[in-house]
Amino acid sequence: MTLTFRALLGACALGALATAASAETTITVATVNNGDMVRMQGYMDDFYKMHPDIKVDWVTLEENVLRQKVTTDIATKGGQFDVLTIGTYEVPIWAKQGWLVSLNDLPAEYDVNDLLPAIRSGLTVDGNLYASPFYGESSFVMYRKDLMEKAGLQMPEKPTWGDIEKAAAAMTDKANGVYGICLRGKAGWGENMAFLSAMDNSMGGSWFNMDWKPQFDSAPWKETLTTYLDLMNKYGPPGASSNGFNENLALFQQGKCGMWMDATVAASFVTNPKDSTVADKVGFALAPNKEGVDKRANWLWAWSLAIPAGTKHEAAAKAFIDWATSKHYTELVAAKEGWANVPPGTRTSLYENPEYQKAAPFAKLTLDSINAADPKHPSVQDVPYTGVQFVAIPEFQGLGNAVGQQFSAALAGQMTAEQALESAQSLTEREMKKAGYLK
Structure with a gap:
């Protein structure tokens, strides 16, 4: 084999690796048509800046329709979605069925201990966090x-x-x-x-x-x-x-x-x-x-993001959930929309934030x-x-x-x-x- 041919093969191999490394992963996110979720879709440039190799397709549905579709999909292992928007009702039941991926390995910056205890408790089964709250409510x-x-x-x-x-x-x-x-x-x-x-x-x-x-x-x-x-x-x-x-x-x-x-x-x-x-x-x-x-x-509820077991894009789905439910995302919304409009009810740090307390007259009662x-x-x-x-x-x-x-x-x-x-x-x-x- 000539040196030139070897070099050519090496260049092709490197090119293939580069193509594989830069291959785009597409994840499908099923969500509810509530205001906070719709707003998030307008901030995707920030996510793409941080994760240029991940593309997000959205399926946005009315509440009753969303519940029906994600329940059918996960129960039948349909595999339509990589990230599900589900609530405090589904999480413990589906986790016990083995239908959800544990989120215990989210990065340290996610700061799981900052989640409000009442909200975190409803999304945790046997010590495993199975969904990350996008917003919590009473x-x-x-x-x-x-x-x-x-x-x-x-x-x-x-x-x-x-x-x-x-x-x-x-x-x-x-x-x-x-x-x-x-x-x-x-x-x-x-x-x-x-x-x-x-x-x-x-x-x-x-x-x-x-x-x-x-x-x-x-x-x-x-x-x-x-x-x-x-x-x-x-x-x-x-x-x-x-x-x-x-x-x-x-x-x-x-x-x-x-x-x-x-x-x-x-x-x-x-x-x-x-x-x-x-x-x-x-x-x-x-x-x-x-x-x-x-x-x-x-009542007590959290609209949360979870990953169905069997997804082929678990790492990309976790990257999206980490971004969407992070302190960074909260600060992003605050910078664009004002502190009163950030997704509420999930983190202790938000309710300790003087800027939020000042901007949101409803914070304490929430x-x-x-x-x-x-x-x-x-x-x-x-x-x-x-x-x-x-x-x-x-x-x-x-x-x-x-x-x-x-x-x-x-x-x-x-x-x-x-x-x-x-x-x-x-x-x-x-x-x-x-x-x-x-x-």
Whole structure:
């Protein structure tokens, strides 16, 4: 073999290695169409600057559709996605099934110990972190201070459901398109049932008793659903059975809701003058309780990024998650959008940051609400499950959707509260027997 030919072969080999080293890896990220996730897609230049060899394809879906698609894909090992946006409900269940990749080997700069304990705990199984929180949330009341003042009322920081009803009545002005209260009505275990399950906790109720018997025939559930329907029928907007988080956010930003009880993450969107016509008029209060019940209607959730087991692009997926849920990303958003608009509810350092405290009048109440939620004791009753606005069993996704459809139908006037509760009790008992929880 001649020297020239050897040199040529060597050059080809080096060229092949260089091509392999610079080969682009494409990962597919499935995410929800909430504001923080949509905003992240506008910052990808920063990620590409740090990782020029990784390309990200986005699949952005409405909440109920996202849940259905990622659940089907991971359960069937479909392999469509390399990064999933999932919540506190799915993580422990899927991790125990071996469906998720551990994130314990993220770089030291990720600083796992900075994650809020309540949020980190819900994403950890047997000492392994299986998802990294993009934002965390509880729920609280957002209300129009100007309308409360006009009505001669003051919102307590710790309201009861009686206070909420009084405020909703006083702020309702349907002739001018202002509704006293906006609440989730769209059917779904993470839509109307997130709200109603938390509301039932605050009424002294629960999904199941210690024998796994459904409790929809109990006094607390009857009070929960009748109070909810009464509030929405008297003081809520038309077509509320179709409204989820995004629809109510738009209504509130347009000045059409006197009050909205929902995820704490909404606070930055309702106080952002670029998007909200009432940005300078918003007040905040803790989620309500029934007088005499020591449990508020605040839930606990984190939209988090996880990697399905079996992905062919694990290293690239981890690089993306490390970037998207890092302190660096928080600082990037702060520099472009202001500290009030960074993804909230995930890191202790954010709530210790004086700039954030100054910019976000809702920061303390958000943290207080997150810390007050207790997934191990969601009700004043003893219960056999964990989870505040959900029940952490695999069957809950189907059950929550089915019950949510009954309650949404009651809101739409297609059945009475009594009929909806009776149907919820019957279908839940049937499914729990089929799954072996009930004899």
